[in-house]
Amino acid sequence: MNPKLLHKYNVPGPRYTSYPTVPYWDEQNFSILNWKESLVQTFRKSNATEGISLYIHLPFCESLCTFCGCNKRITTNHAVESPYIEALLKEWKLYVDLFNARPIIKEIHLGGGTPTFFRPEQLSRLIDGIFELADRSETWDFSFEGHPNNTSYEHLQTLFDLGFRRVSFGVQDYTPEVQKAIHRIQPYENVKRVHNWAREIGYTSIGHDLIFGLPKQSRLSIAETIEKTNRLKPDRIAFYSYAHVPWIKGNGQRGFDDSDLPKDDEKRSLYNLGKLLFEENGYTEIGMDHFAMPTDSLYNSLQSKNLHRNFMGYTSSKTQLMIGLGVSSIGDSWYAFSQNVKTLEGYYELLALDKLPVLRGHLLNDEDLVIRKHILNLMCNLETSWENKEMQFTELPEVIASLKEMETDELIYFTEKGLKVTEEGIPFVRNICMAFDLRLVRKQPETRLFSMTI
Structure with missing residues (x-):
């Protein structure tokens, strides 16, 4: 791996087991x-x-x-x-x-x-x-x-x-x-x-x-x-x-x-x-x-x-x-996420009242659902496409522009209506996903939330 690229892209970032990520x-x-x-x-x-x-x-x-x-x-x-x-x-x-x-x-x-x-x-x-x-x-x-x-x-x-x-x-x-x-x-x-x-x-x-x-x-x-x-x-x-x-x-x-x-x-x-x-x-x-x-x-x-x-x-x-x-578990209905309370005491207390022991959650909007698919495509298949209309979103041109530097660094290459991750780009897939993460782009964390990407 090119040491310059490692130092350039080794920044805090999500692991993308979900989109939006829990802090967002x-x-x-x-x-x-x-x-x-x-x-x-x-x-x-x-x-x-x-x-x-x-x-x-x-x-x-x-x-x-x-x-x-x-x-x-x-x-x-x-x-x-x-x-x-x-x-x-x-x-x-x-x-x-x-x-x-x-x-x-x-x-x-x-x-x-x-x-x-x-x-x-x-x-x-x-x-x-x-x-x-x-x-x-x-x-x-x-x-x-x-x-x-x-x-x-x-x-x-x-x-x-x-x-x-x-x-x-x-x-x-x-x-x-x-x-x-x-x-x-x-x-x-x-x-x-x-x-x-x-x-x-x-x-x-x-x-x-x-x-x-x-x-x-x-x-x-x-x-x-x-x-x-x-x-x-x-x-x-x-x-x-x-x-x-x-x-x-x-x-x-x-x-x-x-x-x-x-x-x-x-x-x-x-x-x-x-x-x-x-x-x-x-x-x-x-x-x-x-x-x-x-x-x-x-x-x-x-x-x-x-x-x-x-x-x-x-x-x-x-x-x-x-x-x-169970305590702290996260559920996913595709259109929503929920996370249970994180303490055993709170978990038992809510169940004793016949209540689901949910602490917090998120309802995905239409934009979230599209971005989620792109990030899943990248994390699982190392490629994504916006050829179909349902995979397009308002800020797509800005996302493509932000990825040009990664193209120059040979981490990705663009197809006619999509992109693919190169062999050299695989270690940086979390960084590539971050370009699509509109919630992260719009509001950078004020405190450190994530581990280093590489």
Whole structure:
């Protein structure tokens, strides 16, 4: 990578798991009534044809990982499991009561926190309770995040029996010095054990999540981590850039000094090395931070241009309606977003009153819907088009003009009625999306909101 381009474009910017991004939601014009109306509208239109998705947030962790930016509650008290499952099932019933038919569930993802904090019988109780009020799509895709240190064979077998076929294990880095810095002590043998169990049971997609840019990381430590990863041959790999946002997450990301973090050229070289080593071992780059084997559904979705991106990241299947259950979860009806309250106490309090535990949200206007499609096209397919009238918007000429410098820098090239991202431009795809982000263009943040783009 050209160092001048890296320094030029490495600025704070969104990761675009949604548009508009959460800091730019218009909360004043959002109401729970409008959220419910949007849900019902989308459900009636798409439930029978494509089904719905569920994201279920399981926030408990037994120890704090200092790299983590997720909403979590640190505890070793497993008595918290049962009340939380009861709350999730009550929230689910409040949603189902809005609909005039049984939901058809295509996608479930259990995220956290640490989903495998919960005992297998509690996870079984959760999924069985969900399906007391719903049916399973014929093309279902269920996945969960497993912590290698506490995922048991029983966890894997129980969830497999419930229909889960995808699991991702949080690896991050195998280097002892890095693990100590991020408070995530996790030997390779633990990952190997749960990975092999998942293969033995029959999971069709096993993912490993790695992070570059962590404190104390070096090219040597990345190479050693990826060498161990390639021994196990996971079906897909998430290779995330560490988002250092201590001004948002407080002490959770203060377990090390800023001087311990690889910066700019050094950090990007870690990604470039990882990409080289993954591709040498048969992986294909997907989007901006994923790699997959040709046998994995994520790769197939890339080839067929069906790749999708939402609050769960890249996914091989798409539904217009995604309901978020649990503390801090985000739902998406395509025409509106909502986010749940961020504290367990507030979550339980609202459910006790038979109210949806929604904190805030956003109703997408016509312009938002067009921009959202452009950003999804860029993030998933590395191209977009405004040939069709429905993909045009008032400020399109200004957006095109703002992209001319990126064309000069050979990050994109224009087609007759669109643009494509070049190979050199892939690391800068977030910057390219920012040119389309009219809410960001019109109102630059006065304080720092986002992690660095590269």
